[in-house]
Amino acid sequence: MNRLCVHTITTKPLSLEQVAEAYPKAGVSGVTVWRDALEGRDIAASGRLLRDAGLEIVSLCRGGFFPHTEPAKRKLAIADNLRAIDEAAALGAPLIVLVCGAAADQPLETSRRQIAEGIAEIEPYARAANVKLAIEPLHPMYADTRSAINTLAQANDLAMQIGSGFVGVAVDVYHLWWDPALQQEIYRCGSNGKLFAFHICDWRVPTRDLLLDRGLMGEGCIPVKQIRQWVEAAGFDGYHEVEIFSTEYWSGDQYVFLERIREAYIHHS
Amino acid sequence: MNRLCVHTITTKPLSLEQVAEAYPKAGVSGVTVWRDALEGRDIAASGRLLRDAGLEIVSLCRGGFFPHTEPAKRKLAIADNLRAIDEAAALGAPLIVLVCGAAADQPLETSRRQIAEGIAEIEPYARAANVKLAIEPLHPMYADTRSAINTLAQANDLAMQIGSGFVGVAVDVYHLWWDPALQQEIYRCGSNGKLFAFHICDWRVPTRDLLLDRGLMGEGCIPVKQIRQWVEAAGFDGYHEVEIFSTEYWSGDQYVFLERIREAYIHHS
Numbered sequence: 001m002n003r004l005c006v007h008t009i010t011t012k013p014l015s016l017e018q019v020a021e022a023y024p025k026a027g028v029s030g031v032t033v034w035r036d037a038l039e040g041r042d043i044a045a046s047g048r049l050l051r052d053a054g055l056e057i058v059s060l061c062r063g064g065f066f067p068h069t070e071p072a073k074r075k076l077a078i079a080d081n082l083r084a085i086d087e088a089a090a091l092g093a094p095l096i097v098l099v100c101g102a103a104a105d106q107p108l109e110t111s112r113r114q115i116a117e118g119i120a121e122i123e124p125y126a127r128a129a130n131v132k133l134a135i136e137p138l139h140p141m142y143a144d145t146r147s148a149i150n151t152l153a154q155a156n157d158l159a160m161q162i163g164s165g166f167v168g169v170a171v172d173v174y175h176l177w178w179d180p181a182l183q184q185e186i187y188r189c190g191s192n193g194k195l196f197a198f199h200i201c202d203w204r205v206p207t208r209d210l211l212l213d214r215g216l217m218g219e220g221c222i223p224v225k226q227i228r229q230w231v232e233a234a235g236f237d238g239y240h241e242v243e244i245f246s247t248e249y250w251s252g253d254q255y256v257f258l259e260r261i262r263e264a265y266i267h268h269s
Numbered sequence: 270m271n272r273l274c275v276h277t278i279t280t281k282p283l284s285l286e287q288v289a290e291a292y293p294k295a296g297v298s299g300v301t302v303w304r305d306a307l308e309g310r311d312i313a314a315s316g317r318l319l320r321d322a323g324l325e326i327v328s329l330c331r332g333g334f335f336p337h338t339e340p341a342k343r344k345l346a347i348a349d350n351l352r353a354i355d356e357a358a359a360l361g362a363p364l365i366v367l368v369c370g371a372a373a374d375q376p377l378e379t380s381r382r383q384i385a386e387g388i389a390e391i392e393p394y395a396r397a398a399n400v401k402l403a404i405e406p407l408h409p410m411y412a413d414t415r416s417a418i419n420t421l422a423q424a425n426d427l428a429m430q431i432g433s434g435f436v437g438v439a440v441d442v443y444h445l446w447w448d449p450a451l452q453q454e455i456y457r458c459g460s461n462g463k464l465f466a467f468h469i470c471d472w473r474v475p476t477r478d479l480l481l482d483r484g485l486m487g488e489g490c491i492p493v494k495q496i497r498q499w500v501e502a503a504g505f506d507g508y509h510e511v512e513i514f515s516t517e518y519w520s521g522d523q524y525v526f527l528e529r530i531r532e533a534y535i536h537h538s
């Protein structure tokens with residue numbers, strides 16, 4: 001249980017005060033904070049609130065969204081990423097997850113180049129703030145607008161190319177479970193010290209919505225235990241982060257949901 | 270225009286008689302017949318109906334769905350594929366598209382092995398009937414129940430491994446547009462004489478349904494022209510097959526839709 005982390009978005013209806021109270025009671029040890037949960041709040045105080053409750057802050061979600069056809073928008077994206085680094089430092093989060101972005105009105109190759117340029121541009125600022133950056137490859141069904149980085153091989157290539165100890169990857173089973181190269185690419189990032197984060201949930205059969213129908217571990221077809229074993233064999237000993245977007249779960253009792261997360265974590269991950 | 274083919278499923282509300290009349294009027298030269306359109310019909314007579322209307326029969330959709338946990342169900346799948354080969358021969362279709370299948374209750378690796386075994390098992394029957402088989406990799410969002418073959422690299426590997434002139438691949442832009450290895454894998458199958466079919470449509474932004482929200486070429490973010498150029502540079506000179514599943518288009522006037530397909534084909538593919 002001491003490796004269980006939950007993303008604030010997973011229990012979206014809860015305030016940060018409720019998170020601080022409810023997560024430890026449910027046996028959750030770590031928390032990944034989404035930036036929307038920090039809006040209008042004193043960020044350093046929010047970090048203290050969570051730590052005082054006994055929670056370790058695992059990462060801040062999310063930076064990224066680098067590609068745009070207009071250069072002015074790419075500059076705004078860089079500025080927003082620097083703000084995210086400031087927020088992570090203030091919060092006491094050692095890591096930012098990067099959802100890299102994509103622009104449907106330009107070629108994927110252009111978006112991929114802009115992502116590489118964007119990460120290279122913010123890396124010195126992240127390094128100075130002692131905040132790491134994790135490139136999260138997203139499922140190919142999000143290649144239109146959310147991420148032009150769609151396989152772990154791509155994310156690994158990009159992290160290697162940037163060549164900074166502050167840039168690695170996040171492995172999310174939802175995005176990557178289908179990939180025949182998954183095991184070898186997990187070993188590749190693990191053996192190169194670039195496996196920074198591990199996200200879990202499940203793929204429902206059927207999946208009724210492209211974005212908001214993720215399942216609890218055990219509810220779907222992802223071999224979560226198998227992938228966890230690969231990740232651990234690759235040297236990863238960090239948190240197992242439960243990241244679920246679900247209109248169904250968000251509409252229910254979040255305290256009951258946290259108990260179900262705990263049970264699913266014990267039995268299916 | 271003489272390379273434009275439409276799948277009967279694209280204009281699902283039309284009967285085969287209506288297809289035979291409407292497709293040539295809309296400038297469509299080829300037709301790929303879905304098996305549901307043949308149900309309860311004399312198959313050889315259906316083939317004559319289409320050819321007499323001036324249409325070339327490009328392929329029969331679809332065989333496949335090999336993986337099952339129960340051996341008895343795998344045997345039924347083989348039997349159904351042999352029937353599909355008989356139907357293709359009776360119809361006068363030179364090719365069957367294989368949607369390979371997946372079983373959510375077993376590991377993807379197991380499904381992938383069962384697919385390889387299934388295709389190897391039906392290949393002699395297809396060869397004897399002079400009907401080719403095209404392995405169609407499906408988008409990773411269908412890896413749960415529709416296909417465990419999710420990249421062109423996988424499909425190419427499988428076709429090479431089977432090593433028959435009667436087994437190749439189908440390239441569908443909808444399933445493959447996101448893949449950074451797409452161009453090189455198109456050249457690979459093309460240069461090995463294994464590029465048997467080319468399917469086109471578009472990825473809507475946003476896509477509202479995982480299965481039934483495909484767009485007309487030009488409506489979305491897929492670089493259809495670019496991919497067509499790769500396919501042609503790889504030596505492909507067959508039909509460009511419009512395959513669209515869309516509750517929206519199916520609910521409208523199919524004759525108007527056929528005109529829109531023709532326009533989209535001319536301007537965006």
